[in-house]
Amino acid sequence: MEKKTIEKLQRLLGEQNVLTRKVDLVAYSYDATPDIARQIPDVVVMPNRAEEVAEIVKLAAGNNFVIYPRGAGTNLSGGTVPLKKGVVISFQRMNRIIEVDLENLTATVQPGVVIQDLINAVSPHGLLYAPDPATVATATIGGSVAECSGGLRGLKYGVTKHYVMGMEVVLSDGSICRFGGKTVKNVTAYDFASLFVGSEGTLGIVTEIIVKLIPAPKFRRSMLALFKDIEDAGNAVTGIIKNQVIPATLEIMDKATLETVEAYAKVGLPTNVDGLLLIEVDGMCQQAVDIEAEAVSKVIVQNRGELKIASSDQERDKLWAARRAALPALAQLSPTTVLEDATVPRNKITDMIKAVREIASKYNLKIGTFGHAGDGNLHPTIITDARNKEEMERVHKAVDEIFEAALRLGGTLSGEHGIGVAKIRYLKDEIGQSGLNMMRRIKQAFDPNNIFNPGKLIPTEEN
Ligand SMILES: Cc1cc2nc3c(=O)[nH]c(=O)nc-3n(C[C@H](O)[C@H](O)[C@H](O)COP(=O)(O)OP(=O)(O)OC[C@H]3O[C@@H](n4cnc5c(N)ncnc54)[C@H](O)[C@@H]3O)c2cc1C
Incomplete structure (x- = not known):
C-alpha cells in the first residue's frame, strides 16, 4: 500500500489507531480456522464511529485497496483472513452498548460489543439476548451477525437472525444507510437487514445493530x-x-x-x-x-x-x-x-x-x-x-x-460457521449454478468493485 494512503488513514483515525508494524499485523493474518493459508494485511485500522468507517470505505474505492472487517477473529471458516492483503478494520474501539430500551425490549449496540457483555448488561432487567455461541465470552455482536451465529440455546430460542431487527451499514460508495429498526413489524422495501445477517462481511460494513431482547426464563x-x-x-x-x-x-x-x-x-x-x-x-x-x-x-x-x-x-x-x-x-x-x-x-x-x-x-x-x-x-x-x-x-x-x-441426508454444509474460504468449493453442491449466479449478482449490486472481504463466500472461477 502506498505511503500516502497510510498517511491519509493516520490523519483520519490518529496514528495510534493505524497499525503498520509487522509484529502487530501478524496477529491479524489468521483467525480460529485451522488448515488455511495465512496472509498479513498491509494495515490494521481501528475506527471509533460510522463516519470514520465511511471515510475508510471511500479511501478504499479511490485508492484501490480492499477491506476485511474483523470482530474477535473466532470464526471457523477463514472469514477474517486478509487473503488479498489491504486493510483490516478492527471494531475493538466500537464496543459501546448504546441503549437498552426497556419499553421496546431492544438493545442498540456497536459491532465490537462482546456478546457476553450484552447478556450481562440486560440480565439485571430480567431480559435475555439468547444467541450464545460457545465463544460468547470473546466473540462480538458484529462478527456473530455477519456469521448468523447459533449457540447452545438455538433449539428453543433461535439463532442470531431471529434477534436482529435493524442495523446501520456503510455501503461500498461510503454512504451510511439504515435498514429495519425497533418496530416489530416492518415490510417496507426488501428486508435488507436480514440479507446482511450471515453475509460474512461481503456486502458492507455493519456499524450499529438493533437486537431483540426477550424475558429471561425463570x-x-x-x-x-x-x-x-x-x-x-x-x-x-x-x-x-x-x-x-x-x-x-x-x-x-x-x-x-x-x-x-x-x-x-x-x-x-x-x-x-x-x-x-x-x-x-x-x-x-x-x-x-x-x-x-x-x-x-x-x-x-x-x-x-x-x-x-x-x-x-x-x-x-x-x-x-x-x-x-x-x-x-x-x-x-x-x-x-x-x-x-x-x-x-x-x-x-x-x-x-x-x-x-x-x-x-x-x-x-x-x-x-x-x-x-x-x-x-x-x-x-x-x-x-x-x-x-x-x-x-x-x-x-x-x-x-x-x-x-x-x-x-437433506442437510446443509454449514449450520453456523459459515462458508468463508474454508467451504467455498463446496457451495455449488448445495445451491447449484443458479444459486451461485444469484449470489454473484447480489454481490455485484452491493459491492461492484469487490472491496469487501474478497475471496470469501462467493466462489470465483478459480474456486
Ligand atoms: C471454540 C469455538 C467454538 C465456537 N462455537 C460456536 C457456536 O457454538 N456457535 C456458532 O455459531 N459459532 C461458533 N464458533 C464460531 C465463532 O465463534 C462465531 O462465528 C462468532 O460469532 C464470530 O464472532 P467474531 O467476533 O469472532 O467474528 P470474526 O471471526 O472476527 O468475524 C466473522 C465474520 O464477520 C465479519 N465481520 C466482523 N465484523 C463485521 C462488521 N462489523 N461488519 C461486517 N462484517 C463483519 C468478518 O469479516 C468475518 O467474515 C466457535 C468458534 C470457536 C473457535
Missing part, C-alpha cells in the same frame, strides 16, 4: 443422559422433538469427545459410556418445566439411556462448562483440529452420526463428534497434524465425504 432443569450406544442418543434426540418438547438446549457428545473433555476439565463426566446428551428445559413457571422434564425423562428411558439430574446450580454450571470445553479439549490432543458443522434435519441425527463413524474408520482418522444435536448441528472434529501430508490427504477426503453425507 426456572430450568439440567439433565445428563448416558447411553451405551450413541445411536440410542441420536434416536432420543428425535424422540424428544417428536414428543413436542423443545428443550432450551440439547447437546450431544460422543465417547471420544467426552473422554477428552474429562481428561482436560475433570468435571466428573462418566467415560464408560458411548455417548451422552446434555439437556436443559426451562420456562416461566416450575410446573411447565416439570412437565417437560418428565417427558424428556420418558424418552431417555425408552431409548435405553440413564438419566442424571443436576441437583444444584454448581452442578449445572459444571455440565455446561464441560460442553463449552469440548473443542478446546479436543484441540489440545494434536497440533491441528479440523472442525466441521455439517447439519441435518433432526430426524437424521443418528444417520449422520453413523456416517461420520464410517468415514472415520474408512480413512483411519480420530474424529470426535459433539454439537447442538437438537438443531441437527453436529461438529465432527478431526484430530490431526497439518505437517503430516499423507494424513491431511485422508482428512480432506473425509471432509468431502462428511459434506456429501450431510447433503444426501
Whole structure:
C-alpha cells in the first residue's frame, strides 16, 4: 500500500489507531480456522464511529485497496483472513452498548460489543439476548451477525437472525444507510437487514445493530443422559422433538469427545459410556418445566439411556462448562483440529452420526463428534497434524465425504460457521449454478468493485 494512503488513514483515525508494524499485523493474518493459508494485511485500522468507517470505505474505492472487517477473529471458516492483503478494520474501539430500551425490549449496540457483555448488561432487567455461541465470552455482536451465529440455546430460542431487527451499514460508495429498526413489524422495501445477517462481511460494513431482547426464563432443569450406544442418543434426540418438547438446549457428545473433555476439565463426566446428551428445559413457571422434564425423562428411558439430574446450580454450571470445553479439549490432543458443522434435519441425527463413524474408520482418522444435536448441528472434529501430508490427504477426503453425507441426508454444509474460504468449493453442491449466479449478482449490486472481504463466500472461477 502506498505511503500516502497510510498517511491519509493516520490523519483520519490518529496514528495510534493505524497499525503498520509487522509484529502487530501478524496477529491479524489468521483467525480460529485451522488448515488455511495465512496472509498479513498491509494495515490494521481501528475506527471509533460510522463516519470514520465511511471515510475508510471511500479511501478504499479511490485508492484501490480492499477491506476485511474483523470482530474477535473466532470464526471457523477463514472469514477474517486478509487473503488479498489491504486493510483490516478492527471494531475493538466500537464496543459501546448504546441503549437498552426497556419499553421496546431492544438493545442498540456497536459491532465490537462482546456478546457476553450484552447478556450481562440486560440480565439485571430480567431480559435475555439468547444467541450464545460457545465463544460468547470473546466473540462480538458484529462478527456473530455477519456469521448468523447459533449457540447452545438455538433449539428453543433461535439463532442470531431471529434477534436482529435493524442495523446501520456503510455501503461500498461510503454512504451510511439504515435498514429495519425497533418496530416489530416492518415490510417496507426488501428486508435488507436480514440479507446482511450471515453475509460474512461481503456486502458492507455493519456499524450499529438493533437486537431483540426477550424475558429471561425463570426456572430450568439440567439433565445428563448416558447411553451405551450413541445411536440410542441420536434416536432420543428425535424422540424428544417428536414428543413436542423443545428443550432450551440439547447437546450431544460422543465417547471420544467426552473422554477428552474429562481428561482436560475433570468435571466428573462418566467415560464408560458411548455417548451422552446434555439437556436443559426451562420456562416461566416450575410446573411447565416439570412437565417437560418428565417427558424428556420418558424418552431417555425408552431409548435405553440413564438419566442424571443436576441437583444444584454448581452442578449445572459444571455440565455446561464441560460442553463449552469440548473443542478446546479436543484441540489440545494434536497440533491441528479440523472442525466441521455439517447439519441435518433432526430426524437424521443418528444417520449422520453413523456416517461420520464410517468415514472415520474408512480413512483411519480420530474424529470426535459433539454439537447442538437438537438443531441437527453436529461438529465432527478431526484430530490431526497439518505437517503430516499423507494424513491431511485422508482428512480432506473425509471432509468431502462428511459434506456429501450431510447433503444426501437433506442437510446443509454449514449450520453456523459459515462458508468463508474454508467451504467455498463446496457451495455449488448445495445451491447449484443458479444459486451461485444469484449470489454473484447480489454481490455485484452491493459491492461492484469487490472491496469487501474478497475471496470469501462467493466462489470465483478459480474456486
Ligand atoms: C471454540 C469455538 C467454538 C465456537 N462455537 C460456536 C457456536 O457454538 N456457535 C456458532 O455459531 N459459532 C461458533 N464458533 C464460531 C465463532 O465463534 C462465531 O462465528 C462468532 O460469532 C464470530 O464472532 P467474531 O467476533 O469472532 O467474528 P470474526 O471471526 O472476527 O468475524 C466473522 C465474520 O464477520 C465479519 N465481520 C466482523 N465484523 C463485521 C462488521 N462489523 N461488519 C461486517 N462484517 C463483519 C468478518 O469479516 C468475518 O467474515 C466457535 C468458534 C470457536 C473457535
